[in-house]
Amino acid sequence: MLEIFLPLVMLKAKPNLESRIRTLKEDWAIVYDMLSEKDNSSFA
Template sequence: MSGFSQSSVSSQNSRGTKRKWVPEEDVALVSYMVNLHNVGTFNADTRFNASYLNELERMLEKVLPHSMLKAKPDLESRIRTLERDWAIVYDILNGKDNSDFGSNKHR
């Protein structure tokens, strides 16, 4: 696939085309979300305000110019996926519905 970035690869599903994210994009997305949170400009109560997705799109365009990430649906969808995945890991590590799975200091 010379000439194409991995991020341009997609698969077909029942809802249309689903974008495949590469680790470089995830790292940049999470890093910029942390930066936005720390700056505080886009914070609203315990979440980001409505315009943060557009700012993320602009920030990511600078470091990943050929990824063509759009606030909606790309960033919005990926953030939902990351939140869901993190919630699963958080619940496992904190004892919620973990079937006695967890860390043991003595093992």
């Protein structure tokens, strides 16, 4: 619905959101690896 009223805003915001989601996935993958002792058996 927002795309109907502000089509240009959504075009600019979409790459930014995708970039932030990609960054969050990378950060959480690091945390998950640390907690699951995948690379560091002495952590936690």
